[in-house]
Amino acid sequence: MTLSSIMVHVDVECSGNTCLGAAVNLAEQFDAKLIGVAAAAVPWPYLAQDQNPRLVKELNSGVTKRLAATEDRFRRATKGIRRVDWRSAIAETTAYVLQQARASRPTCHSW
Secondary structure, three states: OOOOEEEEEOOOOOOOOHHHHHHHHHHHHHOOEEEEEEEEOOOHHHOOOOOOHHHHHHHHHHHHHHHHHHHHHHHHHOOOOOOEEEEEEEOOHHHHHHHHHHHHOOOOOOO
C-alpha cells in the first residue's frame, strides 16, 4: 500500500498531539507528504466590523497568534518529515478543513 499524502487537522484549541503523532508516524512509514490544516474563527458576536473595528482587529490578531502557535507545534512535530505543508486560515474550522480535504484528497484525518 502506498500513501502519497496525509492530511491531519491540528486543533487550535488543544495542545494534544495524538492525531498529529499518528499522522507523523504514517508519513514516515510511507514516505508520504504530510499536510497540516488548522482554522479558527473570530467569535460570531464580533463579526460586524462597522460596530467596533478596533475590537475586531484585536480579535483577529488573537486568532492569528493562536494559528501561528499551532503551526509552530506542527512544525516541531514534523521536524523529521521530508515533505510537509501547512495550511491555515481565519475561517470556520469545519468548512475550511473540508475545503482543504477536497483540494488535497487526504488519506488520513483526525475527525
